[in-house]
Amino acid sequence: MGGATVAEMAEAPPDATRIAAEARDRVRFEEEALALSDQVFRVARHLAGSRDEAEDLVQETYARAFRSWRSFQPGTNLRAWLLRILTNLNIDRGRRRQRAPQTTPLEANDYYLYDKLAETDGSATDEERVVERLSQDDIVTALAAVPHDFRDVIVLVDIGDFSYQDAANILDIPIGTVMSRLHRGRRILKRELADSVLEDVT
Amino acid sequence: MKDPCAHCEEMMQPYLDHILTEAERLEAELHLDGCEWCRRRYRFEESLRVYVRQAVTETMSASLKQRLSALRIPLN
Numbered sequence: 270m271g272g273a274t275v276a277e278m279a280e281a282p283p284d285a286t287r288i289a290a291e292a293r294d295r296v297r298f299e300e301e302a303l304a305l306s307d308q309v310f311r312v313a314r315h316l317a318g319s320r321d322e323a324e325d326l327v328q329e330t331y332a333r334a335f336r337s338w339r340s341f342q343p344g345t346n347l348r349a350w351l352l353r354i355l356t357n358l359n360i361d362r363g364r365r366r367q368r369a370p371q372t373t374p375l376e377a378n379d380y381y382l383y384d385k386l387a388e389t390d391g392s393a394t395d396e397e398r399v400v401e402r403l404s405q406d407d408i409v410t411a412l413a414a415v416p417h418d419f420r421d422v423i424v425l426v427d428i429g430d431f432s433y434q435d436a437a438n439i440l441d442i443p444i445g446t447v448m449s450r451l452h453r454g455r456r457i458l459k460r461e462l463a464d465s466v467l468e469d470v471t
Numbered sequence: 472m473k474d475p476c477a478h479c480e481e482m483m484q485p486y487l488d489h490i491l492t493e494a495e496r497l498e499a500e501l502h503l504d505g506c507e508w509c510r511r512r513y514r515f516e517e518s519l520r521v522y523v524r525q526a527v528t529e530t531m532s533a534s535l536k537q538r539l540s541a542l543r544i545p546l547n
Contacts, residue, residue, distance in 0.1 A: 292546055295544065296546070299543045299544075303539060303540060303543075306531065306536065306539055307530065307531060310530070310531040310535070311530075314529070315526070320529060324531070324532065324535050327531070327535065327539070328535065328538055328539065328542070331539045331542050332542050335542050335543060335544055336544075379480055379483060379484065379516075380480065380512050382519070383511075383512055383515045383516070386515075396511050396512075396514035396515040396518060399515055399518075400515060400518040400519050400522050401522075403522065405525075405526060408522065408523055408526040409526055412523075412526065423523075427520065427523055427524060428523065428524055428526060430524075452484065455484065458523075459519075
């Protein structure tokens with residue numbers, strides 16, 4: 270940005286100074302937001318059903334963010350602010366598209382997945398290796414099978430590294446709800462993973 | 472008395488989330504130190520977390536990146 274010198278700014282009418290300062294703030298906001306776009310996309314990709322949907326969501330999020338940049342409070346978490354826009358857009362779309370109420374898949378016990386994996390591989394002694402029997406595709410597919418409400422929380426906390434409090438703010442739900450959805454969501458995810466492993470075996 | 476391994480299972484996810492109180496954390500670690508059965512499950516749950524966190528997806532396309540930059544409001 271070219272920008273006026275301090276001397277010129279002092280002479281300029283106060284209005285022009287204000288406009289220049291605002292332009293500077295806006296440019297900084299846009300640059301900081303764009304620098305986060307890879308991280309935003311990564312989370313969006315897990316929240317959305319497809320790559321195309323994720324790209325649409327990210328694009329719409331940035332269009333909205335650039336229009337309403339003034340409502341962002343500098344010094345607060347910009348990544349959480351962007352994700353809040355994105356999850357709202359995603360939830361609106363989901364509701365519009367949802368045909369029948371989603372049934373909640375069965376949850377497994379906390380150790381269900383471990384037990385299933387160990388069972389189908391009698392020689393498993395190294396737990397870090399046991400997990401490697403899952404492919405990255407298994408994870409992505411299983412995650413996509415987890416119902417929205419639960420998946421949103423898992424994606425934000427377990428993949429996006431947001432705190433419970435950030436996830437609560439982003440999704441506009443109480444922190445207790447974040448914790449209970451996370452608890453149930455992780456169990457559903459394990460059940461989905463175990464099912465996909467069992468399918469591979471048979 | 473409650474089965475210590477069942478109690479450990481209840482504490483496992485909160486332990487991995489680092490939300491146990493100091494006393495609970497010490498209790499969990501004491502049990503894990505002495506119990507191979509729970510320790511195996513702990514190692515599995517921990518590596519599963521890492522694995523899920525790293526769940527790969529395609530990166531953003533170059534064209535989307537360009538479209539995002541184009542959304543910036545021009546200075547006038």
